Amino acid sequence: MATIVKTPSATWKAVVRMQGWPTASKTFRTKRDAEDWARGTEDEMTRGLYIRRTLSEKMTLEAALSRYLLEVTPSKADSTQKSDKTKSKPLIRLLGKYSLAALTPDIIAGYRDRRLNEPVATKLKKNSLVVPRNVGNNTVRLELALLSHLFTIAIQEWRIGLPQNPVSNVRKPSPGPGRDRRLLPEEEISLLRAVSAHSNPMLAWIFRIALETGMRSSEIVSLRRHRVDLKKRVARLGNTKNGSARTVPLSLIATNVFAQALDNPVRPSDSDLIFFGEPGKDGKRKPYVFSKTWIEMKKKLGIADFRFHDLRHEAVSRFVETGEFSDQQVAAISGHKSMQMLRRYTHLRAEELVALIDQAHKRT
Incomplete structure (x- = not known):
């Protein structure tokens, strides 16, 4: 039953008590509002739908x-x-x-x-x-x-x-077309020269690993030494974007680059990170941050629209274009959970499709 009482401050307090439910109460400016709320609350309790909204309000x-x-x-x-x-x-x-x-x-x-x-x-x-x-x-x-x-x-x-x-x-905005920016051969040469000439060799190592493996920048810079096995040629990732750990196979080039990175003579003794940064305010070293250097480098080369994440797109696309891997195998390397997401990274160049069409016609 509901009780409606007038308070000393001239407001109206509604109190609803029903067996099996906690007592509910609320104060209103008018008696009518209090009565309406009480009826609605009683109805929700009767139908088993009542939710205490005090905290959410x-x-x-x-x-x-x-x-x-x-x-x-x-x-x-x-x-x-x-x-x-x-x-x-x-x-x-x-x-x-x-x-x-x-x-x-x-x-x-x-x-x-x-x-x-x-x-x-x-x-x-x-x-x-x-x-x-x-x-x-x-x-x-x-x-x-x-x-x-x-x-x-x-x-x-x-x-x-x-x-x-x-x-x-609520209707969500359409995601729009996925990026399909590919790395042109001349761009790859220019970028490789630029990162190799940089004072910190870690930038070149990270660039080459990204292009060889399709790993995200966050996955690369967060790697610790015990996560890379040069003998088995794998990198074990525990911290990935989708939350699932995965093991990435390493090409000979990637293996050699990791070997150089692991033998970095200036690695401090207080960090197990392969790609380490300077100590923070707390004295702890965090992963190497290269975003500012990368952006400035791209601008100088005239390819400001090329993102570091596009290296992942490029690497995965190259895996597909070899024709040596199934979609499931490519997904195992890249970490994509669905074929739909994988397809966003596997656009073939139209010129290459033309060549494939010509080859198919010659065989018929």
Whole structure:
């Protein structure tokens, strides 16, 4: 039964007591609102659908994201931890003051549309021409994915009173076509010369390993010495993007490069990393960071549009183009969990397809 009482502050408090359920109460400005809430709560209890929404009504998205970054994000890979912090900023800026209970699908859809129409913040440099563009579809998709996982954690682990994940009812922006940027022969020669001439030999080693194995940059720089077996010619990865460990076979070139890296005479005794950086504020060494050097090098060579991750695309594409490996074998090397994802990295050059067509005609 529900009890409606007027408080000394002239508000109305509704209290619902039903056997088998915890006592529920809430205060309203009008008696009518209190009665409506009480009837709705009694109905939910009768049908077994009642959820205590007190925490979800009090916890703001900003507070929830802060807790998520503190409790959930540290369990992810280093690169993903940094990404989570970046993705949380626009969510806090535009939705941070909303309570979790107030974030409905239409509000989240409004966030999606607003972000897609926001210009990308760009740092202007002297004598540089910047072409204005809006936030990309994939950026917004990743932000919504973070928000969705936050709600999943809040419902399943934090036991925040929410009936469902509101992001699941929001249309996500289309991912768009996957990148198919290939490395031209002259570009490969120029890049190899540039990285080999760099003062730190680790940059050239990382470049050549990426091109030979298809490993991600984060996978390469996080490798420790005991993870590489030169005799068996394999690198064992425990920290991957998809969370699944895998063992990568090494070509003779990759094996020789790893041998050089392992014999690096300047490796400090306080680090087991193959590719190590300078000590941080905490005195601990983290993986070698080369992104700034890589970007400046590409610009000087006139190939600023080539990303380091495109080396992975190039390596996997070359595996496919040899015709020596099945899709399953290529996936075992690259770590792709689905053939659909693998196909994004295996576009054949049109010129090569023409040659294959000609060969097929000659045989008929």
